[in-house]
Amino acid sequence: MPKSDLIAGIVLLVFGLAMLAVVIPTQTSEGGDATISPALLPQICAVGITGLAVLLVLQAAGRLRRGHPAGVRVPTAEWWAMLAVLLAIGAAIALFVRVSPAVAAALLIAGPMLYMGERRLWLLVGIPAVLLVGSWLLFYRVLGTAIG
Secondary structure (H helix, E strand, O other): OHHHHHHHHHHHHHHHHHHHHHHHHHHOOOOOOOEOOOOHHHHHHHHHHHHHHHHHHHHHHHHHHHOOOOOOOOOHHHHHHHHHHHHHHHHHHHHHHHOOHHHHHHHHHHHHHHHOOOOOHHHHHHHHHHHHHHHHHHHHHHOOOEOO
């Protein structure tokens, strides 16, 4: 497993750097003064991918040096949890298009919380509310920009 992790980490590292240096700058346009740059989210994602790839390479290289055995089998419950989160994302996309972005974001936050066992109503309502209102305040009041 460490060898495949090392190879995957190197491939993702090269991919992330290529996205940051070549693809994103050439494939996005400049944003106007009133909006956020279209390149911002892809750049954030590429930085995240690159950073996690560096961590994967360092971790795999350390395991190879120490001669650790291959990783353990992923439990079935974790596969079901991943499927549940993917279904929540799919439902949020459908709600985003058909109902409202705010409803979709609230479901995307509260749905996995419910699945993971959170039952306190004040947290199930409060966390999505704070995140949504905080995002609105940040983008529309503090930064004075429009998201769409």
